[in-house]
Amino acid sequence: MKNDSPREEIAERSYVVVTTVEEAVARARELRGDYQYVAGGTDLEVHRRQELVAEHHVIDLTAIKELHAISIDGEELSIGALVTLDEIISDVVVRERVPLLATAARSVATPVIRKSATVGGNLLVKNRCTFYDQSGSWRSSIGSCLRDNGDICQVVGTDAGCYSRNVSDMAAAFIALGATIVVRDQKGEKRYDLTALYSGDGIRNHNLLENDGIILRVQVPIKPVASWYRKLRLRESLDFTSCTVAAAVDERNYIRVCINGVSMAPVLIEGDLAELSLEELHRRARRSCQTVDNDLLPLKYRREMIHIYLEEWWGSIHVDA
């Protein structure tokens, strides 16, 4: 039947549910960039309603079975991109072997949202800014901004760049754990350090996905680490982060601290514990975080909290000292 029908005209708008990665990538190629992949839709749908999605087509990935699995793969835990945050929280292996991931997942959005929200979608959540995450009419009433159709950044008043904040809580945890991601695109499958996903550009938030790339899974080393997590927000649930700090110290006393929510990309500070000091942490954080006044909590307080969290964490690993 299918073979007999004439080649389908591409409709003005379409929504397709694909069942394999190959099909997704093939469909993406046909649509030549004018599409969005969707997983849980909890980020994308909000943007669509705010008239922030220009693409006409949607490729729904949720029926791709192979991306739903959590498995142990040698020394690594492999988490499919379509695993929901709710599944992360309730997964026994995750809870026992990498509890930081469960803690981070539990801090995202609300229980209802977490039933749809996926790990892949979370790593790719769009950067946020008070002047951007608004309705179309609101944005045009202030004259838009650089990231939209405007000429200047409404926060800093120049055209030098966009300072929208990366707010992925899972990214902070995964990066602290030294995770990698596997991406499949038109050229094939490749593995990258998760930090490479983040461009540091407030407008074009992510790298690696230019050729219709799909995140297949996240791989996390399973090794004993002492982990720590804090998320700055007014309420115990629902709020996006105003500053997330996730930290892990492994058996060799190598530390990885990831700060997110305060800059265009997650900020990683790493090194041997013996060679670092709290002052050095503060210094590196100050140098790397380009925090501007684009969140509802005051800028001064958010900046202060980065250091308060670092100090608190530093204290926690030096209790014995």
Add this chain to the structure above:
Amino acid sequence: MTRVVGKGIPYIDARKKATGQAMFADDYKFPNMLYVKFLRSPHPHARIVSIDTSRAEAHPGVRAVAIGRDLPLGFGVLPVSPDETAMAVEKVRYAGEIVAAVAGETEEAALEGVRLVEVRYEPIRAFLEPEDSLTECAPEEQIHEHCKNGTNIHKIASLRFNDPEAALEEAPHVRTLKFRFAGVTHAFTEPMATVATWNEDDGLVVISATQVPHYLHRTLSKILGLPLHRIRVIKPALGGGFGGKSDPFPHELITAHLAMKTGRPVKCRFSREEVFLNNHGRHPTDMTISVGCDDDGKIQALNADIVIDGGAFGSFGVVTTYYNGVLLQGPYRIDRFGFRTRRVYTNKPQCGAMRGHGAVNPRYAMEVTLDVLAHDLRIDPCDLRLGNFLPSNTLTVGQLRITSNGVKDCLLAVRERSDWDRRYGKLPFGRGLGVACGFYISGSALPIIWNRYPQTVVHLKLDFDGGVVVYSGASDIGQGSDTVLAQVVAETLGLPLERVHVKAADTRHTPVDLGSYSSRVTFMVGNAALKAAEKMKAEISRAVAREKKVPEDTIMFTNGRVVSEDGGLDLSWDDGVEIALAGRGALATSGWYISPKLGGDFKGAGAGLSPSYSFGAFISEVEVNPATGHVRVVKVWGAHDCGRALNPKAVEGQIEGCIHMGLGQALSEEMRYNAGHLLNSNFTDYRIPTALDTPEMDITIVESNDPEGPFGAKEAGEGPIHPVLPSIGNAVFDAVGVRMYELPITPDKVLAALKARKNAEQEQVS
């Protein structure tokens, strides 16, 4: 005996709502219905140079376009400030004000039409901070030209009794403190929606999510030029209001206008962003309060100077202006008392009435100031309050008549239940307890629009089926007023609840009620229903007495039966009904409520008058993280004197709702603007506490049995909010020793205060 009053029961519409059968405004659909969408101003303050609707009109899916000129008459919920028009005429006064409306075959077509309307604006200086509105400006900059002295001051209310300034000079202990409160909004569940139909046979029918069908009825008549009898307003099931649906709104007038213009049903439904822009929430407030007391903590005088930021239009603002001051007259005896409130216009969405109307912010200031004085004098804050309460059956300094008053019982209850005496001031650093009290009106004694009618009328109809139908204009907005009416009637006639049906809030079929605001419905409509039910009882008794030859005054109605005291008569309700209806058919009775004449004869004496007042006392326990400044409310003990709990489940629900709402204003909710543009018009960024933020609650209902309330009842829907906020503020002080003079108490403010205190201490040391 069947008792339906005093029993905790689910609302009579609970099942319908839980199963999705209840019809909300947006559930109504009509054949050939059009949809309306609005073009809103992008500027906070600007002159409209031109509007071109031709491209919108030419859109194939557009059926009609309306602009300000089409409905140019001024209106406002209060007849004293008709300063608003359905759409902006000549100029816009806030970013978000409706400039044009487009009715289309679909919502998308209407939206496309909206985008095709071209408006040219010439911006005018925007007034965004209340202090800027206090001073004179160029005439062309004034937000409304009726403001006096070239300012943007809308209303000044001031009352003074017994020279409070002199008393403050004499008082041995005086504290003068400044407070600042951010604006908050109602955040009800159901966004506004209105459906209007028009035809020559039925006239104009407007189904709208409103708390006050009566004022909408009147305003539609005025603005559309239709006689009142040609208009029918129906209030369907409502998803909350909290004061945010009590004004007649532009979208209701425009939807009705477009239905008349097109001859087709028209529906309007707001996005959440539009709900925020419509606002009418609590006024941002700046206030200075001075309270003086003697060595024993006895209050000698109070003086307050208050500025409230009204936004672009009047709404209930004149009432708010008075309430901010007059509702400081209780629950303490204060004989030397004064205040001045100035309400200013600014170029922001207008403020109006919100749960606890006018009294929430000043109550915070008062209760925190008392706490400071108690601390100064080393008197327990509970003891200081106990030494100052007004008694029952008294007049306040401004001649508010207090009847029943259970405030002392409230305070004693929460003091004991929270183990205050053992724990206050003794908890480890970071944990604290705080106390506060409050009182509130049980219905405004004076109607907004002066007239000779009662404030409410209730009709009852009894027919052959043995069911009693209650006809009332009262608006159940989710607070359970339909249930209260059914309970009062069922109780009086000794009937089970299912025999009583409520037909409410349909202006063509139900008698006038002034609406669900000022906590008036249980008290006033309850009294009217009681009267109507007693009349019905009397009519049935008379007929039964005549037929069965028993003395009329021995007949009782109980357990669904009509019986005599001695047991000689024992009829089923249906038999009694048959006797009563014989030869005449359906029986109708009517009851009404008119407030007694109250108050003094000075200017402003009417503000805050109520036939009765509710009272309350709350204690909160908080945990403050001194490193981050985060405040978590761990538990709240609330005691409220509602006179008599007709439905304790409902009263408890109201108190819990007040705790939740008060918690939001205290810790996280805030209307945030950037250059006049609302920044957080959604529930991600406007931070209502979530279930996880909501503390454990311990509720005590105090019953003082009001002599004039129906079965002794007073209000319970608003009064419980007032003490919540200051109890939290005071608990923060007990926890970490810093005073919070600004709401919301966000962690950055707490941290800054802790730092400031530390610096001050260090300076002292050095």
